[in-house]
Amino acid sequence: MKPIDIRFLALILVVLIASCSDKKEKKDTVATETDLEKPFTENWNSLGKHKESPEWFKDSKLGIYFHWGVYSVPAYGNEWYPRWMHFKDNKFYKHHVEKYGHPSEFGYHDFIPMFKAEKFDAEEWATLFHDSGAKFSGPVAEHHDGFAMWDSEITPWNVMDMGPKRDVTGEIEKAIRGKGMKLITAFHHAKNLQRATKLGEDIRISHFPNFEGMPTTSNDPKLQMLYGNMEHEKWYKEMWLGKLKEVIDKYNPDIVWFDYVLGDIPEKYRKEFAAYYLNAAEAKGKEVVIVRKQHDLPLNMSVEDLEQSRKNVIGTKTWMTDATISNGSWCYTDNLGVKKSKDVLHTLIDIVSKNGVLLLNVSPKADGTIPDNQKEGLLKMGDWLEKYGEAIYGTEAWYTFGEGPTKEPDGHFENHKAFLELEYSNKDIRYTTKDYEIYAIVMGAVSSEKELLLKSFAKKNILDAPSIENVSFLGSEEQIKWSYNEEKGLQVIAPSKEIEEMATVIKITISQ
Incomplete structure (x- = not known):
C-alpha cells in the first residue's frame, strides 16, 4: 500500500x-x-427600537377602562374577593360563609352562572366613555381571577362559554372603534399562578391560596385552569402567554396594559410577548403601546404606570396614572362611593401638566349597568373637556408644571393614600402648552374681575421670557386687561362674569 x-x-x-x-x-x-x-426579535435591544409612546398616545391624555367580571357578583369588599373569601378570621370569609356557604362547598367558580350581564350595552358604554372625553377605552381583559372577558379557545373559563355567553371584548371593541377611540386591554393575570411549593402555603403574589380542601387545590384539570393550580412552565406558556397572543390576534389592541407581578413572569416569555405584539402591529401598520408598573419591562419599549399616584415633577417621557372614579373598590360593591368630578378633573389636569396620561377606571354592576353617580361624574368632566379641551389634548408640559400651595408627594403606590387626600384650590395653577399658546389652568373658579398674578412668567423664573401678544379666558369673549412685569410676572384681570366652577383656563398667545 x-x-x-x-x-x-x-x-x-x-x-x-x-x-x-x-x-x-x-x-x-x-x-x-x-x-x-419580523423587525422585532426576542431581545431587549431589538424591542427597544419600538417607539414606546407614539404621538396619538401622547396627545390622548385620557382613557377609560373598567373592572367588571365575576368578582362583581358578590359586590362586597373589593375585586380581591376571590382571594380573601378563603381566609378565616377575615370579613370576606365571614360574609361568604353567611351568604353563600363554606368556600369548600361554594367556590368562586360557582359565582359564574350568576354573572349574566343581561343589561350590558356596548354601544351605550362606548357613548358614555366618548362623551366623558376619553380617547381610548377597553376592558380589564382578565383580572387575577383567571376568568377571560373575551371569546377564548384557550380556556373554558370565558364570557362566551359561561356566564353572559357574550363576547364582551369583541362587542366593546367594535363599539369604541365606532366612536373613533383606540382599544386598551388590561391584563392582571400574572398573579393568577399559584406559586406555593407545598399544600397549605400561601404566597402573597399568588391570588388564590393553596389551601387543602378548597376548589383552588382541586385535581380537576378544568378547575386548575381557573385557579392557576398548574405546572409553572405549562401555565407560563399556555395560559399567560397564550391568552395574550389570542387577544392580540382577535382584537388588535392599541394598548396592552399590565398590572404588577409581571416581573415574576420569566424574562423569556415577556420578551416573546413583546416581540409577538410589536411584530403583529408592524404587519398591520399600527403604532401600539405597552404599559407596565414597577420595573417589569425596560422603559425604552414601554410606558411607566403609577397606580393611584403620580409624578411631582415633569416627566421626561410620557407616563401614566391608573386611578378609579370610586372612593374604594375598583369593582362595583354595594354603596360604592364616588369621587367629586372636580377632584377627578384636577387629577387629570395635574397629570397632563407633567406629560402624563390618565387611565380612569369605572365600576359596572354585574348586570351590565353603570351606576348613575359614576355616569354623572364622567359626563360632568366630559362637559368641561368639550369646552376647554384645547388646553388638554395634544398639549405638552411647559418649562414648569405649575405654581400654588398644594404639593404632591413622591409618585409611588406606597404614597397613594396621600394622593387621595390631596385637594386643589383656585390658588393652584397648572400649565400646558401647544404651538404658540400657553394655558394657565386655575384649579377652581375665578371670581369676577379678580386680579391674578402668574408668577411663573417672572424673568427670574423663566430662562427665555416669551413675547406675549394676547391673553384671554376660554369661555369668555371679553377683552381682558393684562400687563407683564419682568419682576413679578403676568398680571391678569378676570372677566366681569365668573366662567367656570371646576377649573378656569387662561390662554396666553405668544409671538411666533
Missing part, C-alpha cells in the same frame, strides 16, 4: 473547511432574512 500524500490530505482538509464555512454562511444568511421579515 502506497503512503498517503500529505499534500493530498491538506487539499481535502481545505475543501472540507470551505464547505462547512459555506454552509454556516448560508445558515446565517437565512437567519438574517427571517429577522428582516
Whole structure:
C-alpha cells in the first residue's frame, strides 16, 4: 500500500473547511432574512427600537377602562374577593360563609352562572366613555381571577362559554372603534399562578391560596385552569402567554396594559410577548403601546404606570396614572362611593401638566349597568373637556408644571393614600402648552374681575421670557386687561362674569 500524500490530505482538509464555512454562511444568511421579515426579535435591544409612546398616545391624555367580571357578583369588599373569601378570621370569609356557604362547598367558580350581564350595552358604554372625553377605552381583559372577558379557545373559563355567553371584548371593541377611540386591554393575570411549593402555603403574589380542601387545590384539570393550580412552565406558556397572543390576534389592541407581578413572569416569555405584539402591529401598520408598573419591562419599549399616584415633577417621557372614579373598590360593591368630578378633573389636569396620561377606571354592576353617580361624574368632566379641551389634548408640559400651595408627594403606590387626600384650590395653577399658546389652568373658579398674578412668567423664573401678544379666558369673549412685569410676572384681570366652577383656563398667545 502506497503512503498517503500529505499534500493530498491538506487539499481535502481545505475543501472540507470551505464547505462547512459555506454552509454556516448560508445558515446565517437565512437567519438574517427571517429577522428582516419580523423587525422585532426576542431581545431587549431589538424591542427597544419600538417607539414606546407614539404621538396619538401622547396627545390622548385620557382613557377609560373598567373592572367588571365575576368578582362583581358578590359586590362586597373589593375585586380581591376571590382571594380573601378563603381566609378565616377575615370579613370576606365571614360574609361568604353567611351568604353563600363554606368556600369548600361554594367556590368562586360557582359565582359564574350568576354573572349574566343581561343589561350590558356596548354601544351605550362606548357613548358614555366618548362623551366623558376619553380617547381610548377597553376592558380589564382578565383580572387575577383567571376568568377571560373575551371569546377564548384557550380556556373554558370565558364570557362566551359561561356566564353572559357574550363576547364582551369583541362587542366593546367594535363599539369604541365606532366612536373613533383606540382599544386598551388590561391584563392582571400574572398573579393568577399559584406559586406555593407545598399544600397549605400561601404566597402573597399568588391570588388564590393553596389551601387543602378548597376548589383552588382541586385535581380537576378544568378547575386548575381557573385557579392557576398548574405546572409553572405549562401555565407560563399556555395560559399567560397564550391568552395574550389570542387577544392580540382577535382584537388588535392599541394598548396592552399590565398590572404588577409581571416581573415574576420569566424574562423569556415577556420578551416573546413583546416581540409577538410589536411584530403583529408592524404587519398591520399600527403604532401600539405597552404599559407596565414597577420595573417589569425596560422603559425604552414601554410606558411607566403609577397606580393611584403620580409624578411631582415633569416627566421626561410620557407616563401614566391608573386611578378609579370610586372612593374604594375598583369593582362595583354595594354603596360604592364616588369621587367629586372636580377632584377627578384636577387629577387629570395635574397629570397632563407633567406629560402624563390618565387611565380612569369605572365600576359596572354585574348586570351590565353603570351606576348613575359614576355616569354623572364622567359626563360632568366630559362637559368641561368639550369646552376647554384645547388646553388638554395634544398639549405638552411647559418649562414648569405649575405654581400654588398644594404639593404632591413622591409618585409611588406606597404614597397613594396621600394622593387621595390631596385637594386643589383656585390658588393652584397648572400649565400646558401647544404651538404658540400657553394655558394657565386655575384649579377652581375665578371670581369676577379678580386680579391674578402668574408668577411663573417672572424673568427670574423663566430662562427665555416669551413675547406675549394676547391673553384671554376660554369661555369668555371679553377683552381682558393684562400687563407683564419682568419682576413679578403676568398680571391678569378676570372677566366681569365668573366662567367656570371646576377649573378656569387662561390662554396666553405668544409671538411666533
